[in-house]
Amino acid sequence: MLNFDFYNPTRISFGQGRIAELDRFVPASAHVMVLYGGQSAQRTGTLDEVKNALGARQVHLFGGVEANPTYEKLMEAVEIVRAEQIDFLLAVGGGSVIDGTKFVAAAALYADEPWNILLSGGRDIKQALPMGAVLTLAATGSEMNNGSVITRQSLQAKLPFHNDLVFPQFSILDPTKSFTLPERQVANGVVDAFVHVMEQYLTYPVNASVQDRFSEGLLQTLIEQGPLALSQPDDYAVRANLMWVATLALNGLIGAGVPQDWSTHLIGHELTALYGLDHAQTLAIILPAMMHERRVPKREKLLQYAERVWGLGDGDEEQRIDAAIEQTREFFETLGVKTRLKDYGLAQDAVEAALQQLEQHGMLQLGEHKDIDLAVSRRVLEASL
């Protein structure tokens, strides 16, 4: 096991009917900005439920935070927070809204040009407004971590930042809030959580027995519950399992003490920034090709994955690895998330454009061995066509 630090102070309030807890979590005197995405928060009544729970507190609504939240939109919120002296932020939505709220929390108190938060990876954040979250979509884990990914449209750039000051103070996870989600978002969430685990699991062995077993447990749960979430959209137990899996997939726990990859994410980000593909779609495209490309450095973990997650014991080692990659691809396809660039109308020129972006963003040493250069990324992208 590698040396590690683990710290996660977010309070989780999990279950049906927990939104009323806001009254306990948000200071009575707070001037609150509630950030949310599209119309669904309004249509489903969640926004009303939140407003009721906040009672007499002064509340400013800020809607329209996009999937892949943009710097441009979020800076509107920053201006309002500063002008109105808002002192508490509440995200109501999925990972995009929570990521965006983290950016607003840091940017509102940031002395310099806020884009530098992204350029510094969050390292130079000195303070941030307190924030909480009401989760409506299980996927990114943002509800219980210190990370965020922001897109700047004018630069076609999608960049991450991390800082302990943007941990949500609390997150309310009510699985019933995910009942009304469109299938595409549910499926995307399953893929997103799955690939989060894979980025922290499918590297090389460091004798971290617990982390491996936990990761395998999350993957098995996603494989078992993911398809049920689509076929039985109002099954509480299924949605509860998915919501908790997605949170645990990226709250720092399974990644503590092990090498991490993240190359699939970083290449995928460029496809979203360039072509607006859903985040999970980019992961479903890149991961199978990446697994194939990295079958030598990832050999031992690929075999462990094949055996423990998919129960693949037949054939020689190469066959078991091929079968595990094929099962992974089929799992994504079964959920309705396509796994080839051509399925999204993209061809060789998209490969060239993505490589150009990777070069421009300095993404030249990706992966757990930092040896995925542009030549390797090219092979992965071309194998994804």
Add this chain to the structure above:
Amino acid sequence: MLNFDFYNPTRISFGQGRIAELDRFVPASAHVMVLYGGQSAQRTGTLDEVKNALGARQVHLFGGVEANPTYEKLMEAVEIVRAEQIDFLLAVGGGSVIDGTKFVAAAALYADEPWNILLSGGRDIKQALPMGAVLTLAATGSEMNNGSVITRQSLQAKLPFHNDLVFPQFSILDPTKSFTLPERQVANGVVDAFVHVMEQYLTYPVNASVQDRFSEGLLQTLIEQGPLALSQPDDYAVRANLMWVATLALNGLIGAGVPQDWSTHLIGHELTALYGLDHAQTLAIILPAMMHERRVPKREKLLQYAERVWGLGDGDEEQRIDAAIEQTREFFETLGVKTRLKDYGLAQDAVEAALQQLEQHGMLQLGEHKDIDLAVSRRVLEASL
């Protein structure tokens, strides 16, 4: 899955050579009491390492905290803390020292008679001194939770308390510090962690897929690594896995959203209070008998445990349950922890004495169904003879 709250703000610093981090974690102006157990902290050099890391800070050493730490001894520390205006507590040891330090942290600022902390289960703690821990023995999970168990010798009472104010602010987990432990303590630690998981896992199914998988992963790791820790006492990877397993076995994670039992612990506590048995010895005695006694209400989870943890697929359901109980008993015995009262020189009069204590402490509705009354406890104790 049941509704749940999860909150755990303890910072973990894990790995070899991390004790130097104390300088970062403890305020520079702190007046520190370092609490520890016997001579081993001194003999192994850990205490010196801690003192060096604390640098110029004013340090008061308080040694002699017992296994099953006593109110009597800890009240001596409370007096010193008050008299010397100590404002930070550092536990250096295993679960007993950390549990004791939690009590001192709360008792030092407690207006009333501190035994009331135990009588109220910790509910009425209003403040506590900040504390941290340097862990030398993987077992109880106290390094990353808000619980503590204290024994009052004069009353032969061993009682738990919980409060978020006694979460360690940080815990330093250096697996090398466990290399020099006596075999008995290592074996006890494995049993303790194993039964912690069982108390949260072996109840009845609530469709909590992740919690089940995580629990099974912890049990599998203990079964695999426990014997290695005895045969290869200086294998870093093994000790690292055991240390992290024991922490995760009782940091609130696997117990969130599921029913919990704890009857084995509560009956076991009485045996420790009466006869001074090691905590883990009492668990190894009670658990197999409890599993047998509760084979009907625990049926589904017993079958799941048999299959997923021990790979038992042969025979009918009763045979698989019997085999799983037998494997559990053998696992403890293989570690050198005996599983019968008679192995410790105890007989029927110990059963009567334990039942009397259970009655006196109001332990009349134990277990996840609150239906383990004195009659059931009697059957369990008699089956443990």
